Amino acid sequence: MTRNSIMVTGATGFVGRHLTSSLGAAYPDAQISLATADITQADAISAEVRNVRPAFCIHLAGIAAVADAQRVPSQAWQVNLHGTLNLAHALRAHAPECLLIFASSADIYGASFKSGRPADEATLLSPLNTYAATKAAADLALGAMAAEGLRCVRVRAFNHTGPGQSEAFVVSSFARQVAAIEAGLAEPVIRVGNLDPERDMLDVRDVCAAYIGCIAHADALSPGSILNIASGTPRRVGDILVDLIKIAGLTGVAIETDVSRMRATDIPTACGNSALAAQLLGWQPRIPWRKTLEDVLLSWRKHIADQPV
Incomplete structure (x- = not known):
């Protein structure tokens, strides 16, 4: 097994589409296998791993x-925890030298952000929602398996956005509404949740660079390694909306609170420390935040323009 054998789960998702493109550029001669098996079906994912025997597996599915x-909490637990365990057991059985690069989440720090300090890899896990709890459970389970011989690295990326992201996420939701107003397809009103929280935001392409960095620097990563991927700069959600409106050149736009967009537990500030990723991977965010916003907005403009009248 060499760097020419890379498996990606969740390759058709938002991050996966960007990652497969970046992997192709970084390793043009690689055999990149886009996993098709349902990770909740242990026999299916085991058969696929046995067939591919990857040297690296970037696990995005979830x-x-x-x-x-x-x-649907039961589905989240089945996919995010048990699906991850199915994959890990398959790798340990059929590709024991493979490095599993797990897309964990900074959301697992949860209530620990209330300290006001940037989270590092030693920050206590204290999830505040079902999604975060499922990711924390998978993260911890892989850490235990690493102690038993599984080669893995847990990448805890902070909020990331970019072209092609679902409107279920805040930046993309804002951009879609702005693009619809620009196109004359919506009244000049943007519906929002809580605008006061501050979030450490990244471009998805920078996050993909971190995953690829784990491949390039695999020899520097001990089994069970944890890496935060963060900008270190908290951004107020409301300021992100203001920036998108300015980029679009819109005026006279009203902002309305939509209670359905409010979270029951919303921490004031979430920020991360990614010094370890800088040290081990040479990683740092490189894409200017304004370009990220411009690209997300452009993506929604194109999507809206392509819709049938």
Whole structure:
């Protein structure tokens, strides 16, 4: 097994589409296998792993939206925890030298953000919603399996956005509404949840660079390694909306609170420390935040323009 054998789960999702493109550019001669098996079916994912025997597996598949996990908790646990365990057991059985790169989440720090300090990899896990709890459980389970011989790294990325993201996520939701107003397809009103929280925001392409960095620097990563991927800069959600409106050049736009967009537990500030990723991977965010916003807005403009009248 060499770096020419890379498996990706969840490749058709938002992050997966960006990652497969980036992997192709980074490793043009690689055999990149896009997993098709349902990870909740142990026999199916085991057969696929046995067939591919990857040297690296980037595990993105999962229920990614907080609201989706809240709506059907049983499915979130089945996919995010048990599906991850099915994959890990398959790798340990059929590709024991494979490095599993797990897309964990900074959301698992939860209530620990209330300290006001940027979270590092030693920050206590204290999830505040079903999605975060399922990811925390998978993260901890993989750590235990690493102690028993599984090669894995847990990548805890902070909020990330970019072109092609679902409107279930705040930046994309704002951009879709702005683009619809621009196109004359919606009244000049943007419906929002809580605008006061501050979030550490990243471009999805920078997050993908971190996953690829784990492949490039695999020899520097001990089994069970944890890496935060963060900008270190908290951004107020309301300011992100203001920036999108300015980029679009809109005026006279009203802002209305939509209670259905409010979270029961919304921490004031979530920010991360990614010094370890800088040290081990040479990673740092490179895409300017304004470009990220411009690209998300452009993506929604194109999507709206392509819709049948």
